[in-house]
Amino acid sequence: MRTKYKQWAVDYLDEHPELVVRDLDLSDDFFKKPISIEIGPGKGEFILGKANANPDINFLAVEKNRTVAGQMSKILVESGVKNVRVCPLDFSKVCExxxxxxxxxxxxxxxxxxxxxxxxxxxxxxxxxxxKYYEMLKSGGRIYFKSDNDILYEFTLEELAKTKFIVEENLLDYKFDEANDVMTGYETKFRGLGQPIHRIVVRK
Ligand SMILES: C[S@@+](CC[C@H](N)C(=O)[O-])C[C@H]1O[C@@H](n2cnc3c(N)ncnc32)[C@H](O)[C@@H]1O
Structure with a gap:
């Protein structure tokens, strides 16, 4: 879905350097605590829920669409959450x-x-x-993947088979695990339409 450019949201990124990190200075104290990453968080419903449920873990949200990153930043600032940072860049440009x-x-x-x-x-x-994810993850670390899209799901399984990841969970019709998971914005929409959600969990 295309998001219309919103100047206020892009400006919001500049106005909140305490939340928004562009240069990813890993010597910053924020990166010294255990940290997890969400790539493509959208408006951040998931990462906000995860961060609130796991105050001892820091979370990095890498979102390439600056309007969306600005909208997410506003929600995060207004929530008062302290253990999240937003990187408004394309993951492929920062992963190294x-x-x-x-x-x-x-x-x-x-x-x-x-x-x-x-x-x-x-x-x-x-x-x-x-x-790259295999390299970036600690031993025992996991990738949690959810999607409504059949092609991407099949493709992901094929690509995973070429790696050393261990598949722990592979569900075509994932029933939401309320105790351990957080619903994302897209997930709410697709579940509302009755579409099955696919989930894959792999471990390093
Ligand atoms: C379909 S939306 C899903 C948003 C959210 N994860 C959810 O489930 O509601 C995908 C998001 O990923 C972002 N995205 C796509 N490729 C990306 C990349 N290479 N780096 C960072 N963000 C990316 C898009 O800008 C978009 O906001």
Whole structure:
């Protein structure tokens, strides 16, 4: 879905340097605590819920759409949550910054399916991304993937089979696990339409 450019949201990013990080200075105290990352968080419903439920973990939200990142930032600031930072950049442009064994977990929720085969390399579960995630994750760390999209789901399983990840969960019709999971914005919409949600959990 296309988001209309909103100047206020883009300005909001500049106005909140305490939340928004562009240069990803990993020597900052924020990055010294255990940290998890969500790539493509949208308006941040999921990461806000996760951060509130896990105050001892810090969360990094990498969202490439600046309008969406600004909208998320406003929601996060108004919530008062302290253990989240927003990076308003494309993950593929910043991923080299992260050292090996950096993250506890990686969350990929309803990431863009790029349905045309010629765009497969852009999918966030393309093999080069999966290999990068393997490197970035601590031993025992997990990727949590949810999607409504059949093509992306099948593709992700095929790509995972080329890696050393261990598949712990693979559900075509994932019933929401309220005690341990948080519903994302897209998930709420798709569940409302009665669409099955696919979920894959893998461990390093
Ligand atoms: C379909 S939306 C899903 C939003 C949210 N995760 C949810 O489930 O409600 C996908 C989001 O991922 C972002 N995105 C896509 N590719 C990205 C990338 N390479 N780096 C950072 N964000 C990305 C898009 O801008 C968009 O906001």
């Amino acid at each position: 910054v992260f050292s090996k064994e950096f993250f506890e977990n990686i969350y990929l929720n309803f990431v863009d399916p790029w349905p045309k085969k010629k765009h497969a390399k852009r999918r966030l579960t393309f093999i080069t991304f999966l290999n």
